[in-house]
Amino acid sequence: MKRVLITGVAGMIGSHLLDYLIEKEYEIIGIDNFSFGKIENIRSNLGKDNFKFYRIDVGDYETLKILSKDVDVIVHLAAVKKISESDSSMATLKVNVNGTENIFEAARMWGCKVIFASTSDVYGMSPDIPFCEDGDLLLGPSMIKRWSYAVSKLYCEQMAFAYYKDCSVPVVILRYFGGFSPRSSFSWSGGHIPIFVDAILNDKEVIIHGDGKQTRSMAYVDDLIEGTFLAIENEKAVGEVFNLGNDEEMSIIDTALLIHKIASTGKELKLKYIKMEDIFGKYKDILRRRPDLTKAQNLLGYETKTSMEDAIRKIVECRRKEIENSG
Numbered sequence: 199m200k201r202v203l204i205t206g207v208a209g210m211i212g213s214h215l216l217d218y219l220i221e222k223e224y225e226i227i228g229i230d231n232f233s234f235g236k237i238e239n240i241r242s243n244l245g246k247d248n249f250k251f252y253r254i255d256v257g258d259y260e261t262l263k264i265l266s267k268d269v270d271v272i273v274h275l276a277a278v279k280k281i282s283e284s285d286s287s288m289a290t291l292k293v294n295v296n297g298t299e300n301i302f303e304a305a306r307m308w309g310c311k312v313i314f315a316s317t318s319d320v321y322g323m324s325p326d327i328p329f330c331e332d333g334d335l336l337l338g339p340s341m342i343k344r345w346s347y348a349v350s351k352l353y354c355e356q357m358a359f360a361y362y363k364d365c366s367v368p369v370v371i372l373r374y375f376g377g378f379s380p381r382s383s384f385s386w387s388g389g390h391i392p393i394f395v396d397a398i399l400n401d402k403e404v405i406i407h408g409d410g411k412q413t414r415s416m417a418y419v420d421d422l423i424e425g426t427f428l429a430i431e432n433e434k435a436v437g438e439v440f441n442l443g444n445d446e447e448m449s450i451i452d453t454a455l456l457i458h459k460i461a462s463t464g465k466e467l468k469l470k471y472i473k474m475e476d477i478f479g480k481y482k483d484i485l486r487r488r489p490d491l492t493k494a495q496n497l498l499g500y501e502t503k504t505s506m507e508d509a510i511r512k513i514v515e516c517r518r519k520e521i522e523n524s525g
């Protein structure tokens with residue numbers, strides 16, 4: 199049986215990973231500062247013998263050091279995700295970089311394996327579709343705050359390899375591509391699918407950035423969790439970076455149409471187009487984002503099991519129940 203420390207355990211991916219590993223009778227130590235995560239996401243596991251939760255910040259190195267003693271694997275998910283131009287980039291840079299360094303230091307001290315959550319954002323505007331792990335990365339200018347997230351994660355990927363090569367810390371880097379579940383934030387940081395679902399079920403306008411022809415490859419959280427589990431278990435993954443997600447590509451506009459069809463509310467779909475510049479300023483939205491999953495398939499035995507249509511069906515059903523129960 200493995201002892202796993204999950205940072206960001208009350209977040210979307212962290213809480214689903216917790217459910218999955220608890221079911222497999224792993225012993226879990228979870229930490230979160232609830233800056234974005236919710237207690238509801240982990241409540242069903244509180245009090246179980248194989249789960250201990252600590253409300254701490256990943257900046258608190260002294261406590262992290264104590265908690266990671268006797269741990270086999272640290273899955274480092276805690277982060278401040280993408281921000282808009284009106285937000286400060288300070289937390290993204292500091293939490294992501296300093297928190298990750300604390301994790302690697304603790305892992306170095308006790309000899310733990312680290313699974314580091316990176317992101318498809320590091321590919322930036324690369325024209326090389328599908329994105330391959332060893333491909334070049336094309337990031338935008340540092341005056342644009344939106345890039346702080348990709349830059350912070352890319353810096354941490356370099357840090358992961360430095361700890362692997364110089365200090366023999368076993369590391370695996372996972373570049374998640376657009377995951378979602380009913381536990382996603384139904385605000386901008388949770389991505390377009392939860393926002394569209396909410397708008398359509400509440401008969402509100404669906405806001406489309408630009409012409410809506412830009413594509414995304416979105417994955418249901420269960421697939422990301424399976425991939426993460428394979429990375430925890432498989433020693434061949436050590437020292438490697440993997441794309442994880444779903445390579446099904448769908449435009450933003452087609453996604454809105456599909457959600458509307460699945461939700462079958464009987465109401466008309468109300469689309470509202472907003473110019474990219476009005477939302478993002480000088481930031482250029484990524485026009486296509488699709489992972490090459492060959493490496494994860496060959497080395498980890500990863501496969502995407504949930505289609506976009508099935509994933510949307512699940513989130514629509516859950517959100518509909520929540521809306522019915524709240525009103």
Ligand SMILES: NC(=O)c1ccc[n+]([C@@H]2O[C@H](COP(=O)([O-])OP(=O)(O)OC[C@H]3O[C@@H](n4cnc5c(N)ncnc54)[C@H](O)[C@@H]3O)[C@@H](O)[C@H]2O)c1
Pocket residue numbers: 205206207208209210211212229230231232233234235236254255256257274275276277278279293297315316317318373374375376377378
């Ligand atoms: N969800 C996705 O589609 C996606 C895509 C690419 C990468 N990722 C990466 O995967 C990881 C998990 O993503 P998620 O979608 O579950 O995000 P999330 O925001 O739902 O979860 C992150 C968790 O980290 C916690 N946290 C933030 N700062 C903290 C701090 N200083 N100390 C302790 N806890 C802190 C938050 O409270 C939250 O519970 C992140 O590192 C993210 O960058 C996610």
